[in-house]
Amino acid sequence: MSDKSSDAIKPWGGRFSEPTDAFVERFTASVDFDKRLYHHDINGSIAHATMLGEVGILSEQEVQDIINGLEAIREDIVQGRFEWSVSLEDVHMNIESALTQRIGVTGKKLHTGRSRNDQVATDIRLYVRDEIDSLLETLLRLQLALLDLAEREADTIMPGFTHLQTAQPITFGHHMMAWFEMLERDAGRLRDCRARMNFSPLGAAALAGTSYPIQRETTARLLGFSGPTRNSLDSVSDRDFAIELAAAGSLIMTHLSRFSEELVLWTSSQFDFIDLPDRFCTGSSIMPQKKNPDVPELVRGKTGRVNGHLIALLTLMKSQPLAYNKDNQEDKEPLFDLIDTLRDCLKAYADMMPAIQPKKEQMARAALKGYATATDLADYLVRKGIPFRDAHEVVGKSVAYGISQQKDLSELRLDELRQFSQQIDEDVFTVLTLEGSVQARRHIGGTAPEQVRAAVAHYRALLASR
Numbered sequence: 331m332s333d334k335s336s337d338a339i340k341p342w343g344g345r346f347s348e349p350t351d352a353f354v355e356r357f358t359a360s361v362d363f364d365k366r367l368y369h370h371d372i373n374g375s376i377a378h379a380t381m382l383g384e385v386g387i388l389s390e391q392e393v394q395d396i397i398n399g400l401e402a403i404r405e406d407i408v409q410g411r412f413e414w415s416v417s418l419e420d421v422h423m424n425i426e427s428a429l430t431q432r433i434g435v436t437g438k439k440l441h442t443g444r445s446r447n448d449q450v451a452t453d454i455r456l457y458v459r460d461e462i463d464s465l466l467e468t469l470l471r472l473q474l475a476l477l478d479l480a481e482r483e484a485d486t487i488m489p490g491f492t493h494l495q496t497a498q499p500i501t502f503g504h505h506m507m508a509w510f511e512m513l514e515r516d517a518g519r520l521r522d523c524r525a526r527m528n529f530s531p532l533g534a535a536a537l538a539g540t541s542y543p544i545q546r547e548t549t550a551r552l553l554g555f556s557g558p559t560r561n562s563l564d565s566v567s568d569r570d571f572a573i574e575l576a577a578a579g580s581l582i583m584t585h586l587s588r589f590s591e592e593l594v595l596w597t598s599s600q601f602d603f604i605d606l607p608d609r610f611c612t613g614s615s616i617m618p619q620k621k622n623p624d625v626p627e628l629v630r631g632k633t634g635r636v637n638g639h640l641i642a643l644l645t646l647m648k649s650q651p652l653a654y655n656k657d658n659q660e661d662k663e664p665l666f667d668l669i670d671t672l673r674d675c676l677k678a679y680a681d682m683m684p685a686i687q688p689k690k691e692q693m694a695r696a697a698l699k700g701y702a703t704a705t706d707l708a709d710y711l712v713r714k715g716i717p718f719r720d721a722h723e724v725v726g727k728s729v730a731y732g733i734s735q736q737k738d739l740s741e742l743r744l745d746e747l748r749q750f751s752q753q754i755d756e757d758v759f760t761v762l763t764l765e766g767s768v769q770a771r772r773h774i775g776g777t778a779p780e781q782v783r784a785a786v787a788h789y790r791a792l793l794a795s796r
């Protein structure tokens with residue numbers, strides 16, 4: 331990055347009588363971070379120049395020179411040959427100035443009928459739109475991995491928890507589909523945000539529109555927007571889409587942090603429910619026995635930083651008067667970092683998910699240890715005509731007896747069970763098995779293996795139809 335002192339080259343230098351203070355120049359510059367918008371800035375400029383040509387403000391030759399110049403600049407940037415300058419403040423003025431250097435006076439005509447305010451509003455929407463598309467792709471990869479895992483483990487039994495106490499047996503596939511549901515809502519939120527955001531602010535100019543006979547529909551169409559925005563003041567000041575993405579991103583991270591917490595618990599020797607392959611774990615420099623679930627832990631930790639960016643963006647916009655204010659330059663770093671973080675965390679999960687190996691025996695044993703079929707015994711007694719509250723009492727006593735004998739309900743003898751109710755017969759043992767318990771819950775949304783497979787099929791069809 332060069333630091334030419336530059337009072338002469340400032341595009342807005344006309345009304346100034348002394349050069350910018352060196353510190354102020356650095357303080358107000360954004361090029362260090364907004365240069366990542368170069369691709370979208372160039373695309374926006376090409377659309378703008380094309381439109382200026384169509385309405386006769388630029389000649390055909392001028393439009394062609396501008397497009398060739400911008401493409402050459404894009405190539406320089408891609409090849410790492412472009413020299414960014416802090417004194418040119420931001421990505422927009424760096425590229426415009428390079429264009430003029432390259433093609434001469436025609437370059438100075440590009441900014442006709444536009445301002446950096448609608449320019450940056452356009453660039454950032456184009457950037458966010460692309461990033462949402464790529465986040466959705468990675469999210470889909472993770473969703474498909476969950477569907478595969480759920481299908482593979484539709485019959486695998488584990489304890490289901492409430493209050494982190496063993497509650498009822500469920501299937502591992504059912505648990506994976508609960509995660510899937512969270513991500514499916516996340517995908518919907520990303521798509522909503524994209525659709526609401528996809529309108530072109532180009533032409534709003536500084537704040538009030540422009541006196542040139544521009545065609546806003548043309549630039550909107552060229553850039554793939556649904557149409558132009560409808561109010562120039564709002565166009566240059568609105569950053570709702572950044573906040574919406576951050577809010578959707580915070581929820582994604584909240585979900586990933588919940589998956590992470592469960593993976594961390596499940597890989598512990600206390601639970602010992604799953605195996606996470608070595609390539610997703612690290613060791614300890616002092617304790618040779620350790621294999622730590624670093625990836626889930628780190629994802630869980632990164633939730634804080636995305637939540638922080640959401641608060642930063644909300645606070646940035648709070649009380650801002652219309653229209654554009656320099657405050658808005660502060661939208662970029664939180665936005666970029668939250669997108670980068672989301673991309674990495676979703677990738678980590680999409681890569682890791684297919685590698686998760688449930689330990690079936692340990693999970694089944696844990697379900698048995700926790701009296702997970704107690705509700706099934708109560709339901710059995712209700713079917714024999716006992717009111718639910720009385721059945722609850724009978725089962726409570728049976729469980730207490732089982733604890734004293736260190737036996738699961740299914741391991742008690744019939745005569746032991748009949749101490750608590752004469753209604754209990756030999757057929758009780760089918761409902762007391764873990765398999766009998768999960769199979770009994772076979773309505774929509776229940777944990778029965780057939781329902782897990784039905785949910786997988788439902789979502790496979792839905793994802794394929796998009």
Ligand code: ARG
Nearest residue numbers: 360420446447450656658659
């Ligand atoms: N770098 C600025 C930003 O990111 C571009 C817009 C500057 N506009 C202005 N009137 N100073 O917001």
